[in-house]
Amino acid sequence: METRTLKVVLDYEDYKKYPFLREAINDIRLFGLTLEDIGNTPLGSELLRNAREKILTVIEKxxxxxHGDDYRTEVASFLTTLILLSEIGDDALNEKFAIAFSKRIGAELSKEPIEKVLHIAINTLGWNISLDSNGDSLVYYKHYLQGVPEYTEEWKLVNRLLSKGFVRVPREKFTRLVETGIKKYVLNLIEKTRIEESKIPESLYKTVEEIAATWTNLRRELVAYARSAYSDKKEDLFPPCIRSLLSELSSGKNLPHSARFALASFLLSIGFSVDEVLEVFKVTPDFREDIARYQIEHIAGLRGSRTKYLPYKCENMRSYGLCRWKCENIRHPLQFFFRAARGRPPRVAEIQ
Structure with a gap:
């Protein structure tokens, strides 16, 4: 079977369109941009803002x-989105982002010569592929299975031509295969992105909290799950610090201001309404509905500066004496909530 040799040279225009490329990421690494830069420089602020807008656009639209005009901004912003998504830690959001991203890439790839699409699949996805004289792609079956779109009968291996371990894929189908492969590749990049808690800039963490709150409020099933967990006293969905505050509240203890803020902001961030949060606090000995409602509405961004406040991160919870636990790979109470809601509650150990 005759095959064709690939001759492809990528340039900065390609990096701009395909910011996940190994070549693009390696090029950006030469600039030596650090996490500290993202948190403390004008360029870093721009990257963080771009990454935030990309994720919010995926969530809302x-x-x-x-892509923008500067390839360095596009590649660095893409890498920043991976950090943000990893810190939020919600599988459903990661899936939504990866699907939207891969569809955008698929639309671009559909305009490219087949040689360039093959180059990306070989050099970034690591697939074993060749191009025959008819323009069809010959994909090693294990790599073919990595790119098979879900829930589609025609893509099943039993319905494809297989010869010596390679699957023949026509040109008009190959881009779709690569699109799905890119989706899985991006999900893997998010999963592998891990940052030490002490190295995360405050500005980045605030962006994580803002995106997490927006995402939670749009996911009705998560809100319903949280409400059900609270009403049925099945609060394993909540991190131990929040469970402890709820327990103290129900036992008639007067919580300090920091604890009330932590609990109210957490419940509002996972979708509770002002009235539902108010109901939670009605058991406090010094409860006054007018004062409590004003304070909760202020936290919700309905009064005063109209700024919606987000829950304390774990470090702050400990500094206020509200947390005595270490939750594996968790840096924020909302992270715990997302993972527990997906059936993956983190391991918890009490700090001695």
Missing amino acids: GQYPI
Whole structure:
């Protein structure tokens, strides 16, 4: 079977369109941009803002935005989105982002010569592929299975031509295969992105909290799950610090201001309404509905500066004496909530 040799040279325009490419990421690494830069420099602030807007656009519109003019900004912003998504830690959001991103890439790849699409699949996805003289792609079956779109009968291996371990894929189908492969590749990048808690800039953490709150409020099933967990006293969905505050509240203890803020902001961030949070606090000995409602509405951003306040991160919870636990790979109470809601509650150990 005759095959064709690939001759492809990528340039900065390609890096701009395909910021996940190994070549693009390696190029950006030469600039030596650090996490500290993201948190403390004008360029870093721009990257963080771009990454935030990309994720929020995916959440609100289901689309990954069209790329900008500067390839370095596009690649660095993409890498920043991986950090943000990893810190939020919600599988459903990661899936939504990866789908939107891969569809945007798929639309770009559909305009490219087949040689360039093959180059990306070989050099970034690591697939074993060749191109035959008819323009069809010959994909090693294990790599073919990595790119098979879900829930589609025609893509099943039993319905494809297989010869010596390679699957023949026509040109018009190959881009779709690569699109799904890119989705899985991005999900893997998010999963592998791990940052030490002490190295995360405050500005980045605030962005994580803002995106997490927006995402939670749009996911009705999560809100319903949280409400059910609270009403049925099945609060394993909540991190131990929040469970402890709820327990103290129900036992008639007067919580300090920091504890009330932590609990109210957490419940509001996972979708509780002001009235539902108010109901939670009605058991406090010094409860006054007018004062409590004002304070909760202020936290919810309905009064005063109209700024919606987000829950304390774990470090702050400990500094206020509100947390005595260490939850594996968790840096924020909302992270715990997302993972527990997906059936993956983190391991918890009490700090001695």
